[in-house]
Amino acid sequence: MTTAPVCGARTPIAWWECEPRRLRRDREEIPAHFPDLVFSDEGAGSWEGTLPRWPFGRPEPTHLTDWIGESGLRLRLAYSQAYPMVAPRIIPLDPLPAPFEWTQHIWHVNGDASLCLLQDDVWTGRETVVDLLLKAAGWRIEYALMKYQAIEEMTGSGIVTDHRLDHFLAQPPPPGDGGQDGPAC
Amino acid sequence: MPGLNGEPEEAHRMGIDEAFDALQKSVDEDIKKTRLARGRRDLFKEALLKEPDVLETFGSGSLSRSTQLKPIHDVDIVVVYDPDEHPEWGSSGPSAEEALEHIRSQVNRLLSQSKGTHATVVRHTLLRNHAVKCFLDDPDDPEAFTVDVMAALRQPDNSLLIPEQLSARWVPANPEYLINMVAEHQRDWSYFRPLVRLLKQWRLDVQVEGRIKSLVMEVLALQCLPASGNRCQGLKTFFTAAATRVNEGVWDPAGLCGEIQPDLDREGLSAAFAEAADLADQACTAAAEGDTDEALRLWQEIFGEDFPAPAAAPKSTALIGAPALISPRPIKDAPQG
Numbered sequence: 001m002t003t004a005p006v007c008g009a010r011t012p013i014a015w016w017e018c019e020p021r022r023l024r025r026d027r028e029e030i031p032a033h034f035p036d037l038v039f040s041d042e043g044a045g046s047w048e049g050t051l052p053r054w055p056f057g058r059p060e061p062t063h064l065t066d067w068i069g070e071s072g073l074r075l076r077l078a079y080s081q082a083y084p085m086v087a088p089r090i091i092p093l094d095p096l097p098a099p100f101e102w103t104q105h106i107w108h109v110n111g112d113a114s115l116c117l118l119q120d121d122v123w124t125g126r127e128t129v130v131d132l133l134l135k136a137a138g139w140r141i142e143y144a145l146m147k148y149q150a151i152e153e154m155t156g157s158g159i160v161t162d163h164r165l166d167h168f169l170a171q172p173p174p175p176g177d178g179g180q181d182g183p184a185c
Numbered sequence: 186m187p188g189l190n191g192e193p194e195e196a197h198r199m200g201i202d203e204a205f206d207a208l209q210k211s212v213d214e215d216i217k218k219t220r221l222a223r224g225r226r227d228l229f230k231e232a233l234l235k236e237p238d239v240l241e242t243f244g245s246g247s248l249s250r251s252t253q254l255k256p257i258h259d260v261d262i263v264v265v266y267d268p269d270e271h272p273e274w275g276s277s278g279p280s281a282e283e284a285l286e287h288i289r290s291q292v293n294r295l296l297s298q299s300k301g302t303h304a305t306v307v308r309h310t311l312l313r314n315h316a317v318k319c320f321l322d323d324p325d326d327p328e329a330f331t332v333d334v335m336a337a338l339r340q341p342d343n344s345l346l347i348p349e350q351l352s353a354r355w356v357p358a359n360p361e362y363l364i365n366m367v368a369e370h371q372r373d374w375s376y377f378r379p380l381v382r383l384l385k386q387w388r389l390d391v392q393v394e395g396r397i398k399s400l401v402m403e404v405l406a407l408q409c410l411p412a413s414g415n416r417c418q419g420l421k422t423f424f425t426a427a428a429t430r431v432n433e434g435v436w437d438p439a440g441l442c443g444e445i446q447p448d449l450d451r452e453g454l455s456a457a458f459a460e461a462a463d464l465a466d467q468a469c470t471a472a473a474e475g476d477t478d479e480a481l482r483l484w485q486e487i488f489g490e491d492f493p494a495p496a497a498a499p500k501s502t503a504l505i506g507a508p509a510l511i512s513p514r515p516i517k518d519a520p521q522g
Contacts, residue, residue: 021452108521116522123516126463131516139521160517 015044015081022084026129033130037077047077048093051137056160061169064141067148073140077133078114087123089114090136095143106153107146108139115139117158134160141169148173201472204481204493205416209379211491212386214255222248222330225306225321226260229332232295232303233262238270240339245360250367252381252403259331261316263347263360264288265339274348275338275355281348284336288317292334314350344441359439366407366438373412376419381406383488384423387461390489393453398446401435417469417484424462431455461487
């Protein structure tokens with residue numbers, strides 16, 4: 001006896017089955033720029049690992065490591081099955097924003113603890129994920145500046161190409177504020 | 186007098202039409218060289234047409250459709266023979282190669298450099314699968330100019346049978362169908378042929394696996410370029426339509442020869458068309474908003490450095506109270522939340 005098919009049942013299709021070229025592109029571009037990220041095909045897929053502390057085009061400021069340490073942001077980039085039409089989520093793992101920071105605009109963190117790196121309809125699906133990860137690397141530095149209370153809110157567009165905060169990083173952080181574990185507000 | 190921001194004045198003065206004209210000039214072959222190629226082709230046509238077993242001769246290939254890219258290294262002609270003079274031709278077997286050998290002996294007698302009775306221009310001949318390749322220059326010269334001469338038999342439906350040496354068969358073909366379609370599209374829209382040449386040039390820089398045959402672009406242009414409007418809108422329409430169309434494969438429009446390039450990287454070409462369509466859309470929007478410089482830069486992104494465009498404007502210093510950005514921005518400096 002055969003079982004009648006369940007009405008509405010269907011086989012899930014992973015996004016990379018529909019967009020194999022996009023997966024191939026990401027798997028070429030991301031390791032080329034961020035060799036410490038590792039891909040996992042579990043679920044809708046993700047990348048996890050640590051970003052370089054200064055992956056930008058201009059020279060690294062002298063005292064950057066005093067602000068953020070030797071390593072850049074550790075994160076997980078999580079695809080959804082709607083990728084590439086919907087941008088992937090970038091979840092910071094170290095440093096991990098405190099829950100009260102998730103709900104305040106000045107920290108650029110969403111309510112689900114992922115980073116809020118894009119406003120409006122900037123993402124069309126054709127952009128490179130590398131640019132998102134660059135923004136995330138910049139977020140980590142601005143997060144340190146916030147924690148040290150060097151700035152009162154993060155910049156509007158990040159610091160990938162904007163050097164206006166670099167002068168802070170050319171000097172050591174102020175003593176006694178505790179850096180990333182210090183008071184936030 | 187230098188223009189604003191120290192850029193050449195011409196970059197500021199140049200409109201989109203003028204920029205397309207400049208790109209066209211860089212793609213099109215010099216008229217003198219085109220005339221030379223046509224002259225050489227006509228020499229072969231005249232010589233062979235005088236032969237008693239030849240009914241007609243005509244040019245085929247891109248030169249006959251005026252869609253050729255530079256440099257012009259070769260031209261194609263078709264020689265239609267009288268079937269009564271060659272009753273064996275048209276059937277499978279050795280007649281395919283015999284027809285090509287027949288052309289070779291005629292060309293040698295009429296046009297060989299040492300003893301041609303009509304002209305002394307051909308230095309060497311080679312039998313190819315469908316045609317005899319006649320070298321007018323040293324065959325070892327990579328730039329050697331050649332005339333490919335193909336034998337054909339006219340069929341009742343006006344199509345042709347042409348010899349295929351490797352398979353020892355005669356196969357159907359209809360080069361005149363494509364020539365006529367291109368001419369018809371050109372009559373409707375004078376930008377058609379020039380844009381086909383631009384698109385054939387564009388394909389050379391596309392990131393795909395393998396190469397893209399020039400005929401693939403020409404057939405897609407026939408199917409996806411409009412028959413009216415300006416060049417910008419026409420290209421936007423083309424890229425948008427071709428991104429979908431190429432997924433179905435590109436087939437001989439005469440319906441005789443099947444798929445033109447079975448190994449074509451359809452997925453890669455479709456992605457390239459989609460990306461170009463996106464940029465063309467942005468360029469048309471920028472032009473409509475009066476931002477000619479940005480439109481030029483976007484078209485340059487599609488067509489490369491041969492498309493003239495001003496350098497990107499230097500970043501202005503951020504001003505307190507500046508209006509919010511409303512145009513799309515690169516992700517890496519786009520507003521974050």
